[in-house]
Amino acid sequence: MDDPVLLTGATGRVGTAILDGIGDDYEWRCLARSPPEDDLPGEFVAADITDEDAMNDAMEGIGAVIHLAGDPRPEAPWSSVLENNIDGTKTILQAAVDEGVEKFVFASSNHAVGAFETDERTPEMYRTHDEFRLDGTELPRPGNFYGVSKAAGETLCRYYHDHYDLDVVCLRIGNLTKNHPPIDYERGQAMWLSHRDCAHLAERSLEADYDYEILYGISDNDRKYYSLEPAKEAIGYEPRDNSAQFDGKERVD
Amino acid sequence: MDDPVLLTGATGRVGTAILDGIGDDYEWRCLARSPPEDDLPGEFVAADITDEDAMNDAMEGIGAVIHLAGDPRPEAPWSSVLENNIDGTKTILQAAVDEGVEKFVFASSNHAVGAFETDERTPEMYRTHDEFRLDGTELPRPGNFYGVSKAAGETLCRYYHDHYDLDVVCLRIGNLTKNHPPIDYERGQAMWLSHRDCAHLAERSLEADYDYEILYGISDNDRKYYSLEPAKEAIGYEPRDNSAQFDGKERVD
Numbered sequence: 001m002d003d004p005v006l007l008t009g010a011t012g013r014v015g016t017a018i019l020d021g022i023g024d025d026y027e028w029r030c031l032a033r034s035p036p037e038d039d040l041p042g043e044f045v046a047a048d049i050t051d052e053d054a055m056n057d058a059m060e061g062i063g064a065v066i067h068l069a070g071d072p073r074p075e076a077p078w079s080s081v082l083e084n085n086i087d088g089t090k091t092i093l094q095a096a097v098d099e100g101v102e103k104f105v106f107a108s109s110n111h112a113v114g115a116f117e118t119d120e121r122t123p124e125m126y127r128t129h130d131e132f133r134l135d136g137t138e139l140p141r142p143g144n145f146y147g148v149s150k151a152a153g154e155t156l157c158r159y160y161h162d163h164y165d166l167d168v169v170c171l172r173i174g175n176l177t178k179n180h181p182p183i184d185y186e187r188g189q190a191m192w193l194s195h196r197d198c199a200h201l202a203e204r205s206l207e208a209d210y211d212y213e214i215l216y217g218i219s220d221n222d223r224k225y226y227s228l229e230p231a232k233e234a235i236g237y238e239p240r241d242n243s244a245q246f247d248g249k250e251r252v253d
Numbered sequence: 254m255d256d257p258v259l260l261t262g263a264t265g266r267v268g269t270a271i272l273d274g275i276g277d278d279y280e281w282r283c284l285a286r287s288p289p290e291d292d293l294p295g296e297f298v299a300a301d302i303t304d305e306d307a308m309n310d311a312m313e314g315i316g317a318v319i320h321l322a323g324d325p326r327p328e329a330p331w332s333s334v335l336e337n338n339i340d341g342t343k344t345i346l347q348a349a350v351d352e353g354v355e356k357f358v359f360a361s362s363n364h365a366v367g368a369f370e371t372d373e374r375t376p377e378m379y380r381t382h383d384e385f386r387l388d389g390t391e392l393p394r395p396g397n398f399y400g401v402s403k404a405a406g407e408t409l410c411r412y413y414h415d416h417y418d419l420d421v422v423c424l425r426i427g428n429l430t431k432n433h434p435p436i437d438y439e440r441g442q443a444m445w446l447s448h449r450d451c452a453h454l455a456e457r458s459l460e461a462d463y464d465y466e467i468l469y470g471i472s473d474n475d476r477k478y479y480s481l482e483p484a485k486e487a488i489g490y491e492p493r494d495n496s497a498q499f500d501g502k503e504r505v506d
Contacts, residue, residue, distance in 0.1 A: 082340055090331060115415040139392060142412045152339070152405040159395045162368035
C-alpha cells in the first residue's frame, strides 16, 4: 500500500495498538473527533464520521481505509450506535468508493456474535478441551445493540464490495489488552488479541489480496472458540501470542 | 393465536394479500400511516412505526405481530430505510417484547440477498435446470440499501429472540403479484409468490412453533433459486401455486 492510509478512530485502543506496531511503515492520515494527547504519525484530521463533507475531504488521495471510529461501548444505547456505527459506517464507505479507494478494513467485533455464548455452551466453550468454533460463515447473533451495529456494518461492507471495486475485510476483533491477557477471565483469555498481533493483523489487511472476508482477530490462544484458519488462509495472518503463555505468571502492568 | 394480531403496513401489497386470504380467521389490529380506502377487518390504528409511544399503545393486548411496515421501495434512499426500516423495526420489536408478545413475523425481502444474482449466475439461475439454491443459512448480500435494511432487521430480530421470550420468523418474500406471475420476466417467475400462498405463509407463521427462522417465501415454482425446504420443515408451509402453470397462457388481469 503506497498511497496514504486513512485510520479513523485513530486515538482509540485499537488505533493505538496499530500505530504502536506499524506506525512507521505507512503514510497515515489519522482521524478522530478530538485531537490526540500524544503525537501521531502523519497528518491528523479532527472530524466526526457522521459529517459527510468532512469524510469526503478526509478521503482525498487515500488508498486504503482502516475504519475503527464509532461508539465503542458494548453497552452503548441504540440511538448512538444507529447514528455513529451504522450511519457513520455507511458515510465513510460511500466516501471511500467515491474516491476510488482499493481496500477497506472494517473493525467489527466479537459482540456481533456474542449470543452464541449461551448458558448451555458456557463456560465450557472458553476452555481448551472444547471444540466449538465460529469461523465467520455463521449468521450474526449479537449480544447487544453495539453488536447489532457491527453486524449491520459488515452487511454494508458486503453491499459496497458487491457494487463497487472495493475489497473489504471485516475483522471481528476479540479482547485487546496490552502486555498480558485479562486476568481471571476465561472468556477474555479465549478471545485475547495482543497488541503486536493486532498490528500484524492490520498490516496483513493492508497487504494481502482478498475480495470480501469476515475474519476473527484473536491471538493464537489455547483457549478459543473462534477459528483462526480463515484469517491464516485469506490474509496470511500469523499470530505470535497465546494467552496460555501467561498462565500462573504474575501480573505485569 | 387467540389474542389479537397486530398487522403493520396493513394497507400495502403484502398486507392486502394476507387480509384477503385470512382476514376472517383472526382478530386483527391493522396499522398504517394513513387510513385505508377500503374497509379492513378489526380495529384500525393510524400511526407511524417510528413513533415509539404510538407503537407502545398499538401493542396493548397483542399476541402476535406481522411487521410489514417500512419504506417498500427497492430504490429507497439510505436515509429513509435507516429511519423507517432499521430504526422502525427496532422500535416495534422493543414494543413487542415490552408487551410480552409471543410471535413476531418480520417481512424481510429477496433484496437482502439480491447480490447473489451475479453476472456469472444470471440468467441461468432463473431457469428450471439450474440447481443453485439459497436456503437462509447464507450471509446476506443485499442488492440495494433496502436490502441492507432488511438484513439489519433480521439481525435485530435475532437479537430480540436471543434476549427475550420472543419467537421470530423472518420471511424473505419474493415477487408478490395477484392472479398470475410476472410476464416475460424470468427472475420474477422464479421468485413468484401468489396471493393465496402469501396468506398461507402468514397463517403458518402465526400457528407453527419455532424459535428463530429465516425462510424464503415463494410459490412452488419450477423456476427457483430459493429452497422451500426450510419453510416446509420449520412451519409446515405447503404452497399450492407454481409460476410454470401460467406458461403460454393469455394474460388475465
